[in-house]
Structure formats: structure tokens, C-alpha cells
Amino acid sequence: MVEMRKIVKEFPGILANDQVSFDVNSGEIHALLGENGAGKSTLMSVLTGLYRPDGGDIYIEGKKTDFLSPKDAVNCGIGMVHQHFKLVQPFTVAENVMLSIKGLKQIYNLNEIEQQIIKQSEAFGLSIDPKAKIWQLSVGEQQRVEIIKLLLLGAKVLILDEPTAVLTPQEANALFKTLLKMVKNGKSVILISHKMNEVLENTDRITVLRDGKSIGTVDTKTTNEKELAKMMVGRNINGQSEKKSYRKKEKIFSLDNASALGDSGLLKLKNISIDIYDGEILGVAGVDGNGQKELAEAVAGLRSLKTGGISFYGKDCTKSGRKKRINLGISYVPEDRMTTGLAPDLNAYENMALINYRKYRGFFIRWDKVRNDTDRLIQKFDVRLASKSNPVKMMSGGNIQKLLLAREIDSDPKLIIAVYPMRGLDIGATDYVKRLLIEQSEKGKAVLLISEDLEDLLSMTDRIIVMHGGEIMGVVNPSETSREEIGLMMAGKRKVDLREA
Amino acid sequence: MKHKQLGSWEIKKTNTSSALKKFGISVTSIVLGLLFAGLFVLITGKDPLQLYSEIFQSSVGSIYGLSETLVEMIPLAFCSLGVSLAFRMQLWNIGAEGQFCMGAFGATYFALFFSDLPKLIMLPLMLLAGFICGGLWALIPAIPKAFWNVNETISSLLLNYVAYFWMAYLVYGPWKDPKGNNFPLTKPFPDSATIPVFGNTRISYAIFLVVIIAVAMFFLIKYSKWGYEISVSGSSRKAADYAGMSYVKNVLMVMFLSGSISGIAGMAEVSGVLHRLQQTISPGYGYTAILIALLARLNPFSILLVSFLMGGLLVGGFSLQTSGFPSSMVSMFQGSILFFVLAGEVFNNYRLVRKKA
Numbered sequence A: 001m002v003e004m005r006k007i008v009k010e011f012p013g014i015l016a017n018d019q020v021s022f023d024v025n026s027g028e029i030h031a032l033l034g035e036n037g038a039g040k041s042t043l044m045s046v047l048t049g050l051y052r053p054d055g056g057d058i059y060i061e062g063k064k065t066d067f068l069s070p071k072d073a074v075n076c077g078i079g080m081v082h083q084h085f086k087l088v089q090p091f092t093v094a095e096n097v098m099l100s101i102k103g104l105k106q107i108y109n110l111n112e113i114e115q116q117i118i119k120q121s122e123a124f125g126l127s128i129d130p131k132a133k134i135w136q137l138s139v140g141e142q143q144r145v146e147i148i149k150l151l152l153l154g155a156k157v158l159i160l161d162e163p164t165a166v167l168t169p170q171e172a173n174a175l176f177k178t179l180l181k182m183v184k185n186g187k188s189v190i191l192i193s194h195k196m197n198e199v200l201e202n203t204d205r206i207t208v209l210r211d212g213k214s215i216g217t218v219d220t221k222t223t224n225e226k227e228l229a230k231m232m233v234g235r236n237i238n239g240q241s242e243k244k245s246y247r248k249k250e251k252i253f254s255l256d257n258a259s260a261l262g263d264s265g266l267l268k269l270k271n272i273s274i275d276i277y278d279g280e281i282l283g284v285a286g287v288d289g290n291g292q293k294e295l296a297e298a299v300a301g302l303r304s305l306k307t308g309g310i311s312f313y314g315k316d317c318t319k320s321g322r323k324k325r326i327n328l329g330i331s332y333v334p335e336d337r338m339t340t341g342l343a344p345d346l347n348a349y350e351n352m353a354l355i356n357y358r359k360y361r362g363f364f365i366r367w368d369k370v371r372n373d374t375d376r377l378i379q380k381f382d383v384r385l386a387s388k389s390n391p392v393k394m395m396s397g398g399n400i401q402k403l404l405l406a407r408e409i410d411s412d413p414k415l416i417i418a419v420y421p422m423r424g425l426d427i428g429a430t431d432y433v434k435r436l437l438i439e440q441s442e443k444g445k446a447v448l449l450i451s452e453d454l455e456d457l458l459s460m461t462d463r464i465i466v467m468h469g470g471e472i473m474g475v476v477n478p479s480e481t482s483r484e485e486i487g488l489m490m491a492g493k494r495k496v497d498l499r500e501a
Numbered sequence B: 001m002k003h004k005q006l007g008s009w010e011i012k013k014t015n016t017s018s019a020l021k022k023f024g025i026s027v028t029s030i031v032l033g034l035l036f037a038g039l040f041v042l043i044t045g046k047d048p049l050q051l052y053s054e055i056f057q058s059s060v061g062s063i064y065g066l067s068e069t070l071v072e073m074i075p076l077a078f079c080s081l082g083v084s085l086a087f088r089m090q091l092w093n094i095g096a097e098g099q100f101c102m103g104a105f106g107a108t109y110f111a112l113f114f115s116d117l118p119k120l121i122m123l124p125l126m127l128l129a130g131f132i133c134g135g136l137w138a139l140i141p142a143i144p145k146a147f148w149n150v151n152e153t154i155s156s157l158l159l160n161y162v163a164y165f166w167m168a169y170l171v172y173g174p175w176k177d178p179k180g181n182n183f184p185l186t187k188p189f190p191d192s193a194t195i196p197v198f199g200n201t202r203i204s205y206a207i208f209l210v211v212i213i214a215v216a217m218f219f220l221i222k223y224s225k226w227g228y229e230i231s232v233s234g235s236s237r238k239a240a241d242y243a244g245m246s247y248v249k250n251v252l253m254v255m256f257l258s259g260s261i262s263g264i265a266g267m268a269e270v271s272g273v274l275h276r277l278q279q280t281i282s283p284g285y286g287y288t289a290i291l292i293a294l295l296a297r298l299n300p301f302s303i304l305l306v307s308f309l310m311g312g313l314l315v316g317g318f319s320l321q322t323s324g325f326p327s328s329m330v331s332m333f334q335g336s337i338l339f340f341v342l343a344g345e346v347f348n349n350y351r352l353v354r355k356k357a
Helices: A040-047 A070-075 A093-100 A110-124 A139-152 A169-184 A196-202 A225-233 A292-300 A322-328 A337-341 A348-352 A367-380 A397-410 A427-442 A454-460 A483-490 A495-500 B019-043 B048-060 B063-088 B096-113 B119-148 B152-172 B206-223 B225-235 B237-242 B247-274 B285-295 B300-323 B329-344
Strands: A002-011 A014-024 A029-033 A055-060 A063-065 A078-081 A157-161 A188-193 A205-210 A213-219 A251-261 A267-277 A281-285 A307-312 A330-333 A415-419 A446-450 A463-468 A471-476 B009-013 B350-354
Touching (some): A002 A040, A014 A040, A014 A055, A029 A196, A078 A139, A110 A139, A169 A483, A188 A196, A196 A225, A205 A225, A251 A446, A267 A307, A267 A446, A281 A427, A292 A415, A322 A330, A330 A337, A330 A397, A337 A397, A367 A397, A415 A427, A427 A454, A463 A483, A471 A483, B048 B063, B063 B206, B096 B119, B096 B285, B206 B225, B206 B300, B225 B247, B247 B285, B285 B300
Parallel strands (some): A029 A205, A281 A463, A415 A446
Antiparallel strands (some): A055 A063, A205 A213, A251 A267, B009 B350
16 A cells, blocks of 8 residues: 655754655554654654655555655545644534645535535544534544544545544544554554554554664564564663652642633633642543643642642642742643743753752852753763753753753752653653652652553552543542543543442 | 755755854845845946945044944944843834833933033933833833733834824924924033033943943843843743743833833933934934844844944945935845845754755
8 A cells, every 4th residue: 555665864963764664555554663753753754745755765556656745645545643633623523624625616515524524434433523613522532533534535544643642541442443444444544653552452563663763564463562662672671660668757738629720711620639748659640631731730839729729738828829839849840841841942051040040149140050050960860962052942852851850850849740751752761750750759759740641650659640621530549440440530430430330 | 844955955954053153144144135235226327336335434434434333323232232132032122212212202301391400410310211211111012011911012113103203292392492493303401411422523421331231231141040031031931930930020121121221322312412302313223223133143242243333334324315325225225134134044043955966
């Protein structure tokens, strides 16, 4: 169906794809597995016509093709569902689908499009209401809209970029059922992923990329997790980092019946109560967008509460802003590292002063001291920088996170709020960040860990809160729960109902 | 990071940009801008080389020309330092012209109505008045920006016209000099309200203040806590919030200070050069200042240098009229230079490379 031969793509200083060959048969699900920066996205950008390769050829159904623009790729039946959906929020499903259809007549028939959507959705089990507005839909449903869009454009090859990152386990299962139906109908699916278990369960073949090179293509049936991991990182990786048990001592932080509005003015936190003890890692599970971000910001002091209260070591600090909370020892590792946790145009030194620049007496910052501190931390936390005086926006994701964590941990906080701290990091860096957080909790610091990865939550935390729609569905103990139970709670079932049933 | 193909060349993104390369690009851009403008001179049938030599001669070719260039440099450098501070925080204060006028207005008020004060009290008072009036004028667009995120570019620009017509009203109406043959100007300032000048030139001692402000601004931006907050806020507002910096407070303070430096320029102009308020106090200093700030990449010392060059161009422009060129030629030169400098920015981040066969 699709064959890519010896694709080369070079960016300044980086060989993103080095003679990568890759092929997809019709009727198969083919996974593209690799760490971040392995070249998966570049390869798919070449296939969708976004980049032109510096070398190599693409054959579609045996014919050599040269994509000059993404439009050419679409015309050849290649479509991609991006991680960030390209949908117009206030429009209906049918209107969004209509937008993507090229060569539309001046007068269009929305009814006809709605009928087609219903037809496609029934054929592949993608239940969707064509008249619903996008903003009313869950993330999983929005993903279905993206898939239907591609199907109506006549896509024969569907590329999905990390499709399960935003889904509950149940939604992910439904997605794979749909994909299976599609390949039975002769379509091809390329699945970009770095989750080994889902790849092993749901694909026919797997191609592993590492450092821009193709390490090999294997049949899913004949491989296992260990072999794949070795292919991905080029070495054997250690098992999960386990955490020592802790003794509950002192309550550090408590949120009492707190409610807060989101950016859009809707109530995103509803009567949440949380206690965090020292030496504890408290996990927060939930599908992205269910109030976790608002929770983190409320604790950090960046979002004011509508009702309820916050106390720190028993003292009320509901009204204190971010500056006071920093002084109290509340550290925050935000989801958006590049523009929230760091000032992208400033260099590494300048960014290291972001939290503690006020500690110098008088009008001036002692940059000589900042430089010394930075050099020390960069060594200690093994941050690799091309130049400390380059803007941090030129740094790679893993190093950015290390730099940020180095600064936050060095500020000797009492409580660390970490939001998706491992997201987008490769296996090596993920491992490092996990160990770092566990180490901090062993030193008696409290950690509020918001994550979407249930494996991480189950292995690292002492308790897990599951959030849905801004509410807490329940608190579970990692040793007494299961992925399925957490998954159901993430989908909106309360723990009490689950346990009674 | 899509690469454009141009025959056997292509444009690639680079991550490094040395200071030397940046300087080279700036100089090349200015030269190209002048060459481009020269084409238009050629079309009109005049000799561009003669024109350039005339500008050069009249601006820096004589002691008198040089002194006049410095006279023009003072308001340009003040206003440019003012706007550059706001630009650092990504606040697009286009209102230096209006802040300049309001500064001149504030200073004139004391010169006209408290004319008995001794010089030692009068001048600081006028300076303070210019400072505060310019600052308050910049605060008008800053308040809606800080609290409701209203675009400051448009509001600061439009306030220029309000300030200009307010000043015009004064010099045509209540403040008009009864002995001025009906010209739109106030009566001359008393001697106590004038800044001393060097010898028999028109360069006032305000030039010291320009240099002091440039040096102070350098240290403020580079070493102070507040300068750091401005840099962080300019790079990312979210990062500023994250670090517990008050964005609202900083917007208000930066805009106030930005406007007040332009206000000082207005005070220095009426008190140091014109010795009265008149309708034509500025040939667009506040607008040229924006161009200077961008050309100088907001660096305070570069601003002094570029202000000197632009001052020279302005003086050259005045003298062009005597040799049959319209003085608005200079505006065209400025436009042409800015165009090439902005276009040249591309080469700071990209470079042309020959494609491998």
C-alpha cells in the first residue's frame, strides 16, 4: 500500500531520518514505536506531505510519488489524526467535516453530509451525533470526528499520532475495536506510539525507530516487551523504580471543599477536599481536562478559589498569591514547561533565577552567584546544554525538564506539585524524573503528582485520587486497586458505586 | 521548519547568531536601504551620490552641522530609550509622540505661570512636570491593557492625536503669545526656564541626561530585579505569573516610565532648544524613535548611536530643501532603511546554503 524507501531528512545539526525504510500493507495495523526524538513524527510528516525528504522515495500502491504539499498526500488517500485535534469548537460535527472537504460547491447540503457521517459511523462503530457541537463532545468523541473526517475524504491509510494519550482505558479499547474494523475493510492504519503494551496488544507489525534510524520491523506475534524495549533504547532497562514505604507524620497541605473556575469561566473544580502528608506522593489520575490543571494551579497559588479554603501546615493561605506560596515552600512543575515554567527567550542562567531572584538584598540580582548555582546544578542534575547563554527554547525537552526540576528541587520546597512531569520524555529521562520525585518524598517532602500514566501512578504513589468532571470520584490505594477500577472512575463512576456493585 | 527551495539554493534555519554577524547584517541592511532609496532619486533625474554627499556634508561635515545633528539626537534618543523599555516587555507603546507633547505641555505650564521662580527650582520643577505628564499620558493606554488586556498599540497611537491637538488648542488659544504676530506659539520662556547650552551651539545640557538615562537603563535591564521581571514578562506572561511577578503592576510601571522618558524629551525640547511651546515642536521624533529602538535592538547604547545617525539624516533632510529636494525624502530614506533592516532579520535565524547535489 505504502512504501517509503531510504528516507533522509535533515534539520540543522540533526539527522532526523537516516535512510529509514518503512512499509504498510493494506489491511494491517502497523505501529511506529520509538522514544521521543526518534524520528517518528518526522517520518510521518514526510508521508503526509508536510516535509519534503532530502533523500529517498515514496511509493503509493506501487507508484512513485512526490508530495509537494499535504494536499497531494490527501489526494493519494493518506490522512492523519494529530495529537491536537484540528476542529472548530463552536461548529457542529457536520460543519467541521464540511470544512475539510475540498472543492465544495457554493451551495452545500448539510443534510447530505450528516447522512454520510451517520453511514460511516455505523459502518465502523464510531457513534457520533453529527448535529452536536464540538465543545460538547468528550476528547474521545472529538477523536472520532477526526477519524470520520479522514474517512469521508477517502483516506485509505490512517495515521494516528499517540491516539490513546488522551483517552480512558475503556475509550482506548473502543478505538482499537474501530481500527480493527477498518483494517478488515482493507484500510491501513499506522499507529505512532511509545506505549509498548498497547502496541503489543493491537497491531500486526511493529517498526522501531531510534535516533533517526530504523532498528527493524518485527511481527507482533513473535516479539515481546523485553525485545522491543531493547530495540527502543539500545540497552536493557531496569525495572520500575519502587518507592520505600513512609510513615505518615504531619499534614502539610489541605484543600477544604474547594471550588474554582476554569479559564473559560466554567466551574472546573467542584468541592474538592484533599490532605497531603509529608513524605507522601499523592497521585491524581484522570483524563486530561477534568480539573487536574485547575487543581494544580489552585494549590500553586495561580488560581483563586471561588469557595472553600487552603491551609499549609495548619495555617490558612487561601488568599495568598503565588509569591507568598513560593516563600511558603510550594514548588510547581507545570505541564507547560516551556512558556510557564521557563521564560523561553532567556538563557539557562536567567531561568535558574526565576523562583529565587528575590532573595538578593537590594535592587540588584547577584548574577555571579546565580551563575555559580547554575553551574553546580547543571552538573548535579546532568543537564546537557550546548551553551548556557542560548535561549532555553533551543534546548531539548528532556533537558528542559531536568533544568526545571533542578531549580525547583534546589529551592528546597515542602510540597512539589508535578503536572505530567514525565510527558514527552524518553525512557531514560522518564526514569530519571521518577527517581528524583521518589527521592524527594523519601526525604520527607510531599509530592502531588498529576499523571495520565496509570502504570506510573500505581508504581510511584501512596494514594491515588481519581478525578472526573472536576470532582473526586474516589481515593484508592495503589496496592488495592486495578487499572480497570481506576479507568471506570476516570470515566465518571464513583468508587462507592463500584465497590458496592 | 519547512525549507523553501530556490533553484540550487535553499534556506536553512540556524540556531547560532554571533554578535558580529548581527552587526554585519545591520550595516548591510542600512546600506541596501540607502541604495534602494537612491533608485527613486535616480528616477527623479537627480544624482543620488550628490544627494548623499549633501546629507553627509550638512549633517556631520562641519562643526555647525555636527552640533545640529546632536541637537536632533537628544529628543530622538530620549523617546527611543522610552519606547525601548516598553518594547522589552512586549508592550507596543507607539505613543511617544503624544507623551513628548504632553511632557512639553507640563514643562511649559510652569515656565509660563511660575516665571518668577529661580532657575535652580524652575528647571527641576519643569523636568518633574514633563516626567509626570508624559508618564500619565502613557498610563492611559496602560490601565486598560493591564486590567482588561485592551490592545495598547492602537490606544497609545490614537492618543498622539489627542495630545497634538490639545497642544495646538493651547498655542492657538489661551496660551498664544499676544505679541507673536498671531503665530501659533507661546511667549518666550523667561531665562530661568531655559536649559544652558554649550558655547554658541544649540546643544543643551540635556545631552548629559540622555547619557545618564541610557547608562541607568543598561544597569536596570541587565542587573536589577525589576529589569529581570521586565525581561521575563516580555518573554512569557505565563512565566511571570508562575514566578509570582505582578503583571498588572509591571505593565503600569513600565508604561509610566516609558512615557515619562519621552515626557522629559518634550521638556528638554521646549526648555533647551525652542524656549517656547509651539505647534511644530516635533518633526515626528516619537515615531522615528520606534524605528531607532528596533534598529538598535533595544540596546541603550546602540540607541545613542542610531539616534545620532538618524539625527544626521534629519539635519541633512532640512538642508535638502535648499537644493531643490523635498525634505520628505528623509522619510523615504527612513522607511527604506527600516524595510531592509526588518527583512534582514531573516538572516539572523536562517542562512542560504547551496544544495548538495
